[in-house]
Amino acid sequence: MFQYEPITPKGGRSALRIRRAFALLLLLALAAAVYYGNSFEGALSRDNAIYLYSGQRMAEGIPPYVSIFDHKGPLAPMLVGVGVVISKYLGATDITAVRAVFFSIGCLAVGATYLLGSSLFRSQRAGLFTALTFLGFFGFARYAVSSPEAKTPMVLFEVLCLLFASQKRWLLAGLCGSLAALVWQPMAVFSLVAFVLAVTQRDEPRVPAGLRAALGAGLPVAVTGAYFYFQGALDELVNGSILFNARYLDREQLLSTAEFFAPVKAIFQGYDTILIPIVVGAMLAAVVIGLVTLGSLHLLRRAYSGPSGSPMRKGAFAPIFLSLPFPVLWSLVDFQGYPDFYVFIPYVAVGFGGFLGFVVGRMGENNALFPGGTRLLTVGLCAALTAVAVLGSLVVVDPARGVSSLDTEERPPGPNDLDYQRRAASEVQRRFGEDAKVVSIGAPQLLVLLHKTNPNPYAFIIRGIDDQIAVETPGGFEGWIEDLEAYDPDVIAFGRTSGTHSPMLLEWLESRYEREKIGPWTLYVKEDGTGGERALRPTG
Known part of the structure; x- marks a missing residue:
């Protein structure tokens, strides 16, 4: 055979x-x-x-x-x-x-x-x-x-x-x-x-x-x-x-039609x-x-x-x-x-x-x-x-920008380029200084590029992580937010966040920080921030 x-x-x-x-x-x-x-x-x-x-x-x-x-x-x-x-x-x-x-x-x-x-x-x-x-x-x-x-x-x-x-x-x-x-x-x-x-x-x-x-x-x-x-x-x-996987992990779409x-x-x-x-x-x-x-x-x-x-x-x-x-x-x-x-x-x-x-x-x-x-x-x-x-x-087409890697014309760096992220990180550093306190809640890319240290291990919060924070932090999730407020960050890089406590977190951010966009990241900055240009635009 x-x-x-x-x-x-x-x-x-x-x-x-x-x-x-x-x-x-x-x-x-x-x-x-x-x-x-x-x-x-x-x-x-x-x-x-x-x-x-x-x-x-x-x-x-x-x-x-x-x-x-x-x-x-x-x-x-x-x-x-x-x-x-x-x-x-x-x-x-x-x-x-x-x-x-x-x-x-x-x-x-x-x-x-x-x-x-x-x-x-x-x-x-x-x-x-x-x-x-x-x-x-x-x-x-x-x-x-x-x-x-x-x-x-x-x-x-x-x-x-x-x-x-x-x-x-x-x-x-x-x-x-x-x-x-x-x-x-x-x-x-x-x-x-x-x-x-x-x-x-x-x-x-x-x-x-x-x-x-x-x-x-x-x-x-x-x-x-x-x-x-x-x-x-x-x-x-x-x-x-x-x-954590046994206690808190939220699988979200368990056996739903979309998941199937x-x-x-x-x-x-x-x-x-x-x-x-x-x-x-x-x-x-x-x-x-x-x-x-x-x-x-x-x-x-x-x-x-x-x-x-x-x-x-x-x-x-x-x-x-x-x-x-x-x-x-x-x-x-x-x-x-x-x-x-x-x-x-x-x-x-x-x-x-x-x-x-x-x-x-x-x-x-x-x-x-x-x-x-x-x-x-x-x-x-x-x-x-x-x-x-x-x-x-x-032949790899970038769906966000509609270009192919076979294109020979020079193009400005975009959101899918590391150089674009690096330039955005440099802009954040220029705006707020090398000693700025940077925190990640869902956007650890900025920490990596700036070689910054997060004040806590929760640099992203999804799929039940907020429940662990609430149980293991003195004062619950509110206590964790109080600790973060005491740290007094200059910049909070915010990305996709989910969980039962995320509305509380968003309410705190919106009430104390100004929201703006620099490069690919959504940032929350102090209301008495340094001002200046709020968006990084790629140059040709």
Whole structure:
């Protein structure tokens, strides 16, 4: 049925290693070229700034959750902190260094996907198709450069966990699954799947295999816990990563109609450059392979036999199909935007890569119209997938400004440019002075660009954070506002804020501060402010 090249080509295993290493290096270079087509100078989003601010403060010795409160895992800001430290040694700006770190992680994710596809299908050709399909997802490529996007390292660790679990390398599978969970807590399912497979497989003693999976899963957690313990912030780690999500987190649109169709909408908004037919075909291929896998192990072995008749490794697809249902169900409960689709990209890439491998095998070897045409078809499809990825990185239309990155005319910086934000931050500093007290409530970008320190960890307030403030601050939310008033900020950068206490906060702001716009930010400034020009306008 499905025909792939033998696992060991002419020349033996050494030749196979050379071929795989060459293909891997080529894919890494291609990923770097494609991802670099997306600007390193893209504007900072609120989420980017949350991680950057946390990383800046971590480089100064203040751990995440203490510097800025967030309800996601601690690993992403810790990686950002590494990038900030690197910037000091290289003499680069911290934003550029951090983006270079996450850019490298994004490229490694492409390489890991190639290894996953090659291993699952025992086919270098299928691995190439898998990696090139992955490379074509513009929604991932965009934030591989304009970052830090926390889910970029999550995808890398997810792919590596699936790879090692399919190869029964339980220690590494548990380790990578745990690292994925430290980025985004629901991804703990990957470590769980690795452990379940380890203790239920029959090819080796189950207890030692299970212990290796558990040890791998526990190591990153232990190291992270030790860091926070010695920083005196273990309670903050437990609260931010676990307790807040159980006590206060507001999921807002739980199982609403809009939430149910959010993943479909995300595909059209963030992944249109991969072409919808490819995405749909990938999903259908994944479903078909899944039904065969779950329906009959005997048919599965026959389906994935190479020309030599050797079947694929027993149970190799088990990690894929045991882990897939959980993110599907989770997306029905909590789906915020197209970055939340990241977790599905490896599944789509594997499904479509295997499907293309099957098509090429059947048409190239068994069809009289294409005698001996496997290599030609492989090259042609690789070229087509590469073209989709390259064009996706080049033809990027800025919806806010109606321009394309292919435009050659000079244009003034706009709200989607980092330079515009930097100039706006410089204007704020010029207006109010270098020693001005700047506070963020929903706009931590200004803190990052000015390297200012917020007087409290609540630099943004959404999804139930106000309820935690009300419970844990003496005097409740009113007491928190009183503390903020006592701090007497000169400028309050205000962004999207939600919660039952937000009307109280807005009433306080409107009664004591003047509202104005500087660059992309809404600011509340003292009523006896310095005056002057109130809006930053881009110059040609």
